[in-house]
Amino acid sequence: MAIGATGLDTATYEVLRERLAAHAAELGRRAEELNTRRIAEFGSTRLELTGTERLHTEHTCRPRDIVALGDALLFGYGTLPAAVSGRSVDEVFALYDRDLKRLGEDAVPGLLDDSGFVREFAALHRYYRETRLLRLRRVEGRLLAVFRTGEKADDIRVLRWSVSDDGRISFLDARGERDHVLPAAHDFEWTEATREDHIPGRHPHISIRGEVFVATDGGTLTVKAANDTGTGEGIHTEPVDEPLQSLADADVAHARVGDLLLLRISPYKESTPRHLVVNTLTKTVVRLDGIGQACRRLPEGQGIVFPGGYCLASGAYKTFDADAAGLEFEQSVRSPNGEDLLFTFHARTEGHSLLLTYNLIRKEVTAPLSCRSWALFDDGTLMVLQRGSGDEPGRVHPLQLWRTPYVSDTYAARPVGTGPSPSSPLRTDRGDPLARVGNADLVRGISDCLSLTHAVAETTPTTEVYKALIAGCVRTADAHHWLGDDALGGLRTPLDAMRNTAEQVLGEFETVQALTRQAADALAEADVRIASVVRRLRGEAPRDAGAWVTGLTELRQAQGHLLTLKDQPYADTARIDERAADIETDLAAFGQRALAFLAREDAFTPHHQETERLVSDAGKITAVAEAAPVTARIDELTDGLRTVTEVVVGLDIGDATVRTSVLGRIAEVLGGANRARATLDARRRELADHEGRAEFTA
Template sequence: MADVKNAPAPKTELEGSTYQIIQKRLKKQAALLQEQLNQLNESRKQVFGAVETRLVGTNRITTANNCIPKDMVSVGKQFLFGYNVHIGLRSEIRLEDVFSLYRFEAEDHSFHQQELSLLADKQFEEDFKNLYKYYKHTVFAKFALVGPHLFMVFQVGKGPGDVKTFKWALQEHSLSYLGNRFDHEYKFPDQHEFVWKRTNRDMHRRGKHPHISILDRVFVETVGGDLTIKVEDNTDSGQGIYAEEVTHKEQTLDDAEVAYADLGNLIVLRIRPYQEKTYRYFIFNEKMQEALRVDSLEHACVLLPDEQGLIFANGYYLQTGEYKIFDHAIQDLQFERRISSPNGEDFLYVFYNPHTGLYVLLQYNLVNQQVATPILCHGFSLFSNGELCYFRAEDQPGRHHTLQIWQTPYTRTEIRTQEHTDSYLFKIGNKDIVRAMAECNELLTLIHKGDTYTNLYIDLVQHTQSMLDSYYWIKHPEAGALGEPLQAIGQIAAAAIDEFEKVRRIRQHTEEAIQAATDRLEQLLHQIKRHKAKSIEQYVHHLAELRLLRGEIIGLKELRYANTEKIELLEQQVAGQTQKLSADCIQFLLKDTALAPYREQLLQHEAAIAKVEKVAQAREAAKAIDQTAGELELLIEVVSNLKIEDATETTRIIEQISDIYAGVNQLRARLKTRRKALLSQEATAEFQAQLKLLEQAVVNYLELCDSPPKCDEYLTKLMVQLEELEGKFTEFDEFADQLAQKREEIYQAFESRKLSLTEARNKRANNLLKAAERILKGIQNRLAAYEEVKQIHAYFASDLMVEKVRDIIAQLQALEDSVKAGDIQARLKSVKEDAIRQLKDKNELFVAGNNLIQFGRHHFSVNIQPLDLTLLPREGQMYVHLSGTNFFEQIDQPELEKTRAVWEQSLLSENQQVYRAEYLAWQMFQTGQFPQDTTLPGLQQSLRKFMVTRYQEGYTKGIHDADAARILHELIQLHARIDLLRYAPRARACASLYWHSLMGADEKQLMSSRLKGVGIILELFPDTREFGDLVTDLQEHIRMFTARSHLFEEGLALEAGEYLFFELSRGQHFIISLEAAELYQSFQAFLKKQKIKSKFDQSIAQLAHAPEERFDLIRSWLSAFTAQ
């Protein structure tokens, strides 16, 4: 599969009419921006001047001795030239043996040697002699500029780091020696202008192919034998955008050392696999989804201005993905310094190799965002006018040394022309313009990026908006009017975002489909190679898989944005494997036993048909027969398409296959007959089951129908189900009539439901209409009392009744009764307008309130009180009175006279004898539902809730509820203390008489046993209500007794039955009040005193057989006794 994997994947550009139009518009605006940008650049050069980097001359300098030059540095219009000479037999090194001074004439670019007066300093001369005296291997290395100081660097050992320095103060045209004790100040700047961050275990993602997640943007790993950089957080796959081998194949995720730096779109990676000595450096571009290995990052990496990217010793890499690597093959370069032009457009990056003394100068232009061809030299010097002199040392010492002179923009001061000081560009400033032009060029670079650039159009929108916001002058005509194309580019990019995303998804789907087909082909080829076919069935299986896969691969060509070259390669591989496997299959078929498995399959199919008892089994058997037939067809096709030298062999193979195929046809016919017979039996049962499901669905859908539209919706669903049933059982005519009948029933049921819902909706709409009419009448009456128009407006804006009308309108609209809703809405508006008009008329007609009308100079009183008929007590009699008049008429009615006691009673809850709080406490007590908290605050809280709805009884919160709480508190305590004495004495007497005298012995025994068990339950569960039937039985028996004997009122039966239930459930003893006990004792004492107790007892005993008469006699005795 290597040829497929390495197939070229051309960058497919997005298509589609909409996107093409957007692309054309974008490129048109980009061309316009480029044109205006060029015009602005020309205008800028005219105003501020421009210095191009160019070669202006070549000259030579001559030294007194043969030497190897090492470096040079300018001091004003002079420059020092440093070198090393071989002195031979002379023992002392003089200044002239290391340094020469030359004057540079800018007019003719000539050099003139001068005396070394610039270095005339006794202390320096002594230090110089001592250096060479005490360090045997001293050689001059270089000049180093550190701020305003010049360091003369001498190597005194074998390594470049073993140095001694002389420090000078660098002035405009002279040098001042500072000493030789400043070696520690001589050092290179930070070689990486960012901080490396090491990864940790929290970034590890475990899985089949584990990796390290860096900011969830890029994923790296060194397992599986290679170093892989991935852009998807997918541990199921080991594939990535970049991979290279590692030395140790068997290593874990923890073994590698990984560090990174986040630099906007770029992520710099430093990776050292397990037990490797060197790090590997990569630049990952998130936008381009690509990684580049750059090992020179080990020594130095510097950030470009305005965060445009990175620059290193052998190239640069921009945020937009542009990069260039220079093949100068110079290693171990360190960053020394950065020199910028006064206008901020050009930057010179100096890299230095301390081993060879070689410099690499990289010039970066901020506007063009490019690095010019590197300058390689052994020494260089910049003069104040921007001229750069440098030399390349020869391998052998010499006296004549060639210097090249280049004009560069790195002048000490900015070059300006005086005639354009009043220009608008001059007011803006060259640096601001350069920065804007650089951003425009970056924008143009993005526009010409391919569609693979991540978030291309989002970046374009953000970039253009940022420029429009950052540069106030961007739209000014004298500044090139860059704002117009920039704004147009932003708008076009915003429109392209959605279209780009659509096409990106399509392309991703296509790539995934091609990759899936590639993976399946790899798997299939591996399977064929690993498991060589040993039977005809295996050959047929492999051929069928290949044919199916080839059809799928051919179908991939129809997908949009498909890589046709890769698909063609896939198809060729499938075709080649099919051809090879087909030839092997033919050779196998030439064997006499090749088709034996298919003959065996026929016997198996025949046995399976004999066992078929269900239609489902018949389907499985048919499926197996069809598979065999398909394999036979494939065999015939393979034999027919291949060229066999012996035609008789071809004929023999096809005849054998045809004989087997004939057997297949016979089996199909038998199975078809068997299936038809089974289908008739199973269809009836299935049809009945489906019909029951349909009936259940009808019931469920009718329940869900709460509106006429839903009736239509669910009816449609059921009709679809009926049609599916008709299609399923279309072979059975006997089911057609039943389905037609069921269709009519369903239709009638839903029509009836729809009619009832429509009627209910109409009724609801009428009720809402009546409610709205009542509310509108109340609103109309309320508006009549207002005296200002603003009060009417405020009322309509905030009153709840108006909101209620609007809510009714909304409800009617929801009921789809737009006529009534519109009518109420119009009437509401009319009520407001009429009220405002009437108020204005009244204000114009009435004066001094509503009771006085003015006509000219005359005023007339008006009675506006409504005429109403009322009853009014007056002078001890009841009168009919018309309100607003002096009409009174006395009422003479005997029935009315009976109500005289309540004529003066203004409240239902209070009269001369009963206080309102007493009435409230009594009502609460009668309910029998007391709160758990029976303290005064708890009772008062419950009473407040209880009296909320009793508006007509006139309770005052804080007064009557407090008084009633005290009364109710005492009632509850008394209720708890008196136990069953809370029942009326007559009810208790009635129950006692019935139990002791009138209930039969057997019935009493049974009832006593039941009540004894109930008593135990009530002790454990006093609040249970499980014995209501038993209480009801007792009440019914007592009611029958009272109805027959007339000794007690029938109304006492309910209370007497309940009392008897609770009395007997806790024992056979009946409770008696203190008053009753005292009455009994006083009556007995009276009988004894009168000496008639024996006569009383005798008369009672004579009625022992008649308990009702005996009770009546006793009650007569007691009545007479208490009446005396």
């Protein structure tokens, strides 16, 4: 009865899982079809290299930075040491058009031709002979030119201009230091662990929101998924530099980003903190120290991005083979439809940048762009000043041109031809369902639906995963009213079906977990039994053939019991096969030792004596009931000898005569056992006939 119920529970869960996967696949199919229609209607641009150009300068110089101002490119560079009379503007700045042709200083009114700028520029170089341009920055309606005036990193002066929405530029002053401030390295707050979070016990640990637990004693940094101080094992371990430390010696902080739990841990006597990311749904841990430099959240709780890598809520993560040393977060740029994001990082000391672009629908970060500097025009054209060009002074500087989706809002809303652009709010064809919803809302809805389908297909099933899936279905349905519109693919139908099925799967999942634990416990028990037998056989040398036969029989029986565990639902068959192979190796080794003993002439003398006793005892029984114990002794003897035969036959023996000799002696013993069995059968029939007549007479 229990076996039938277990089979029914298992089948129910598997059927529901398949049904959930089918609903998720249907939702994904409809979302992809809608996305194809969206792209056809509104267009979509991917990051694409369109060409390589060369920027020519009049002076031999080292490039510093570039910035786009309307259709002009401002190029900042450093030339040879200035003359005693100072440095001229054209020795530091130059203007170019989109074709990289040199423009005059008055091409952008109010920029380089402003008298106030020229005066401040001259004074700066007159009073600070070591002045050199560090970089150019666009910051909230300001253009900043940052100059280094001394040996210290904070010896800077910042010239600044105002840049209006319509592109007009006017010089302000040389007091822009307060504007030259980078955003916070992290867009979330770290929460420090306190003594109240410490949980004492045999293996004490620190509770992180009651979800994971951290310990740094015993020579290892351990992350646990369960609040169990009785064990030091966890889901992640790594050694620490100082093994002799207590829990209170470590500094631990955490931050929650969606389903990810970020940990910042500084073990005792370690100056550089370690950064771990715990996926609270899948209970997996990965170490990503790049988070310490800078880290930004991805939209919709999809994960995090940091210099040189990313980690998604689905569990996927990647680090790029790029130079991320010293990189700080600078800014993020979002495409008008919200589908793509550009994250930029800059290294102050080295003076180079790293660009990472993330697609909300595809859930991927493209290969990073490492460069000296970059400039983004309103139409989304990205000019990248290649990093190698800054190593040596020169007059020719290579640039890469990229097509990107990061157009400005004003450019996206501009009229094209005789009517508004497809993404413009001025568009008049509101009868079209796609236009009625809008590109940005479609992107968010499609992204949410595809995130749910990926959660079903790519995530390891846990209770937390199913609960998060149900909550995600509810949240997506509430956030996007248009999902039920048949003209937009009717995504609400498979979404509701997926939510309902996920609720049923969650109910059955507890049964599956119980079956999984039962199978794991049975395997652990078998492991203990096998280890005990192997340890005993390795540690002692049997003194007679009977002991050798008993040892081989026990080991073979343990192997047989282990293989039967594969029939249990949710058994770890790979682990069982691995342990069975280990037992086979132990059997071969023990068999070789047994063969060396059994090859002796007198090895089976005790067995022959036992068969004689069995023959004698079989002939002496006085009742049919007395035959059972003798039968059991005969079966035990023959079963053990058959096991020895199987092992000996399977051994790789160089001298075949040894195998033949041992098998011959075993056959002699089996012959004696058969004689005892025949004697017993004859005596049992005789007694049965006698007892039958006596019963009939009575």
